[in-house]
Each structure stands twice: as structure tokens, then as C-alpha cells.
Amino acid sequence: MKVNGKDYRTVWMEGNTVCLIEQNLLPFEFKIFRAENYRDTCMVISTMIVRGAGAIGATAAYAMAQAFLEGDNDAGFIENARQEIENTRPTAQNLFYAVERVYRAGQLSTGQFSTEHAAKEAQQIADEDADACKKIGELGNELIKDGDKIETHCNAGWLAFVDYGSALSPVYAAHRSGKDVFVYADETRPRGQGARLTAWELKNENVPHVIIADNAGAHLMSQGKVDMMIVGSDRIAANGDVANKIGTLEKAIVAQHYGIPFYVAAPVSTIDFGCASGTDIPIEQRHQDEVLYQSGPNANGKLETILTSSPGSDALNPAFDVTPARLVTAIITEKGIFNPEDLAVLNTQNSTTMD
């Protein structure tokens, strides 16, 4: 997608170097990080210079490809590198899946290693992620009418994947196909991914949008100013329950109250068929300081962290919530648009890609 008019992916390879948008600097600075070896790339993942399931998976795949290059047929080196890469984000399912695929691809039946096969597989993983997101955009675009006003929560844009994104992919497809679309980007407290990342993406793609406080959603819906909501997901249970950024559940309830379609867009890899329902998804409690403090540049461009709440009071900070399937109008995947109750048909089709 476009940044300052130029096409980018979140992560790509140039020779033996993994190049990444430094997402931790966004939206205030746009910079490319160049990871010259697999250890640099591990650091990029563990320090969250890259974030988002799809983007992490591709980065880990590239890191594994780098390890084959650097390992020079040394089985111990490659095995050790694999473990290092896997330890960067111990709960990222896409990461394990990607590393495993590249690791296997790089081992020939002769017992020797192939850096070429490993690199090719890593590139394919990145391309598959981009292709899946692009397809989500094409399918989702069919749900969008000219003139639609679309509310989204958090950032499920291309920054979380290799390209295109999930929730924003249909928006980009609609915009590029000439439809007049307008986006309300929920600020998404406490971390502000909507105000920071979604707004940044939309501005760079010239998609008309405004940032709104999360509190403003119901008011706008009550006034008929929202035609649909599209959100992404961190994990979808087999029964169609959707785990996503805190506040998603609230929006789904309000959207249903006003009869506004509530779509979830996610690649099939987000569906966890090993997870029967949303009650099996643990909700991460994050540090209270994310609620109590805020960071950003002051008028002189100096990054400051300020206290935005009453000193000495504690905060509770659940990071995700679970939206029950009955509140979800449809789930937009690269394999089609599904009623949340009908996801099971995807299980056998994609058993090879699930872990």
C-alpha cells in the first residue's frame, strides 16, 4: 500500500537483508529498518518493531531463510537459529507455522540444506499473506455500496499483515474501484491504534476519514451516519465467536441495536478450530499504565509521556473481548463470506494450514 505516494509492504527481503517499516515509530516517523542477519530480525520481532499476526509470520519466515544463508550447511547453527526465532514472541501462532514451513522447505531429501528453497518458501509465505488479504478486499468490496460510511475499531489494516490488511482491505478495494467511501476510525483506547495507525494508513491511501472517540459510535449510529462496521480479529473460535481488541463487543451490541451490519474480516488462519467457543479464549490483562499514561510528541516534536488520570488511582486494562457469533453479521475470509455459524466447512479444507 501507499506511503507518501510510494508502494510498500510491511516487510520484504532485499538480497540477504530483511527490510521492515518501523511500526513502533508510527505515526510520527516513517523509517525502514534493515535487519542484516537472522539475529537482527529476531530483535525486530521481540521489540515489536513489527507487529500483527501476518506481518510477524512473514518476518519470522524471512528470519529462518536468513538462518539458512548464514548457517552454510551447519545443522547445529540452523537448529539453534530456529529456536531463537521461535522464542521471540512465544504466543504468536503464525510465527511457529511460518518457521516450520521454511525449516522443512530448506531440508532436502539428501540430508543437505537448500538456502534457495528456504528463501523461496519464505517469500511464498509473505505472498500468500498478501494474496489472502487482497482476496478479502475483493470479496468484502461486494458488501460496500457507493457512498457508504464505515466504522472500524482498532487497526486491522495492512500494517498488521504483509499488505492490504483485513478489515481495511475491503475499504481500500472499494476506494480504488471508485466508490465513495468514508471511514470513522475509532480512536481505540487505551493504545490508540485507530487514531494512530488506521488514520495514518487511510491518510496515505487518501481515503476520506475522521478519528472519533470510542464513545461516539452509538451517537453516530443513532443518527443514521454509519452504514456498516468492519473489524478484524485476533482469534476466531470454531463456533464463530470473535476475539478482538477491547471495545469490539460494545460496538457489535450497539450495531445490532440499530440494525447496522457488523462484519469481521480475517484470513482463514485466524480461525482456531481447536478452540470450541469464545469462552475458551483467555483475555490478556495488560499493564494499567497503558490506561493511566499517554505518549506522543509535544509542540516541539519531543516525545513525552504524560499522566492523563488522577494520581494514585488504579486502572483495569483488559486488552481484548469476545464478541459472540450471534452479533456478527458475517465473517469475510479469503475463501468466501461466511455466516459465523458456518465456519466448520473451512476446517477440512484448510487442515494443512492450521496447527
Next chain:
Amino acid sequence: MKVNGKDYRTVWMEGNTVCLIEQNLLPFEFKIFRAENYRDTCMVISTMIVRGAGAIGATAAYAMAQAFLEGDNDAGFIENARQEIENTRPTAQNLFYAVERVYRAGQLSTGQFSTEHAAKEAQQIADEDADACKKIGELGNELIKDGDKIETHCNAGWLAFVDYGSALSPVYAAHRSGKDVFVYADETRPRGQGARLTAWELKNENVPHVIIADNAGAHLMSQGKVDMMIVGSDRIAANGDVANKIGTLEKAIVAQHYGIPFYVAAPVSTIDFGCASGTDIPIEQRHQDEVLYQSGPNANGKLETILTSSPGSDALNPAFDVTPARLVTAIITEKGIFNPEDLAVLNTQNSTTMD
């Protein structure tokens, strides 16, 4: 109510001086402003050192009393002062009502002025506000069970009135009567009145509480962690529709979804019988910078204003929303607890206090 263990009102008179908590400095600094004459007191209102309908009304009443003292029987001076006071916040209904009452009380049938009568009336206005809020607390307390967890939005505490508050008054009454109560204070973006003022009040009264991002409400309700919501109101229409801080509507919808009681606490003076329904209440659109920027002290205690969103994107900032009567379980007033549809009975009873 208590601040650092000592009892305060938001505004009071000492001799000819109006004393006020400097609310614009809260929660980071606690300071008393001393307005020595009516012009100082006007400045206090216009610069929002004092805010909240009840607190503004009492402050304006005291300002009018000061004008009688300073006017020394000069009709022109007193009339001029009256206009100056009325111009401080041109849309504050409580202000006009309070000024009018003190102005009338200070004029004797002989054509002369009585500074004593004016001062007495001003004090009565302040006491009436405090008494109404205290009564709201006593009545609301009957709805609260031992162990209840109560969510509130924005700040409808004593800082918005002379004492006790509206939404928080039942909480204070319950806490003081020995009930175990716990409050979830919605942060209340964009201006953060919950994180800043409600949390500050609750901490000073030793009421157990946490601040939550506005996004966390539905999640907590879905987990059975919220027993009721109590909010205040800026204006209640004759049909029971409730205008309040942006995000209130969202909470009411979510509360209804989970079968959680949603109470509105407000003095009868908040009910505007001249306003048939919520659709007649105009929604103030405030400056986008309230959403895009945040202010607070950095680690060195220096107040900083920082950008918390993507540079160059605009924000939409509706300040209030309207919750339809059907989503309101009951309205707690000093005259009793009412179904929102039954407010009309209060109309004749209180016609003298409405404008």
C-alpha cells in the same frame, strides 16, 4: 465531601469573598481560589475554574450577592453587574435562575436594596443544591446492595454541584452507610472527566474504584462484573430522554443488552419540561483538538500537551448524546425515583423552579 480528609464544598462564601476549588487544576493540584469581588467571580465562571450546573448556579448566586454588597444601593451598578454575571456562560440555565432569585430577593418593596436578603438568598440556593444532591444520595442508596459493583460515566460527582453530586451521591451514601461498594470509573474520552475527576473524588472519599477505558464496559458486563450503572445528566427532556456526556447512550444500550439496571441521577432542575423529547436537544460539536491532543504532567511534573493521533487526520467530536427513555431503568431525583415516562408529575409540583 472530603479532600485530604477535610470537608469541602465546591464553592462557599467567607465574609464578602467567594471561595472555590480550582477545578481546572484538578486532579493534579488542589487549590482554593478566593474571588474578592463580583468581577473576580465572573472571571471564575467564564474561565471554567468552576464547572457543573449546580456549582455554576451557586457561584453566580454568590456573585450577585457580592454585587449588592459592592453596589451600595446603586441601582445602575447592580443592574450592570447582573448583566455581566449572566454573560459569563450564556447557555447555563442554572445561572440565570440563580441570578434572578438573588436579584429579586435583594430588592425590597420600599424600592431600596438589601445586601442581607441577597446574601441570604444566595446561601439558600447553594444549600438547596447540596440538599437536593444529598437526598438523591439517600434515595439512590436504597437501590444499592451490599457488594454491588457500579459503573459510572463522566463526572457527575460533587465537583459538578455544591456538594454530594448526582450520580456519585448514592455511591457516597452507600459507602458511608457501611455497604461494600466498588466503582468502575469510565475514563470518558475525549476530556477524561472520569479518569480525572471521578477517580479523584472517589480516592478522596476512600471509595474502592478503578479507572477503565470506555471500551471495557461491555466486556466487564458480559462477565457479570457490573451490577448497575449510574450516570448524571446535562438535560432531561419531558418524555424522559436523557442528554449526557458522549458515550452514555452506548453504555445504556450495552447495559440493556445484559439486563443491567441503568440509572440516571439528577436534581429536578435538570428536567426541561419545555423540551418535549431528546430530538429537540441540540448536540454540541466541540473542537477536534480535544480528541487529537492530550494534556497532563510529565515525569517531572511539567504540564505538557501531546499529539496522540496520526498527524494531519481530522477528528469529529460530538460532546453529548441522547439516551432514549426506554433504555433508562429509572431517574433518581430529590423528589423520588421515577420511571422516565412518569416525569410529568414533577412538572406542576416544581413549576416555580423551572424557567
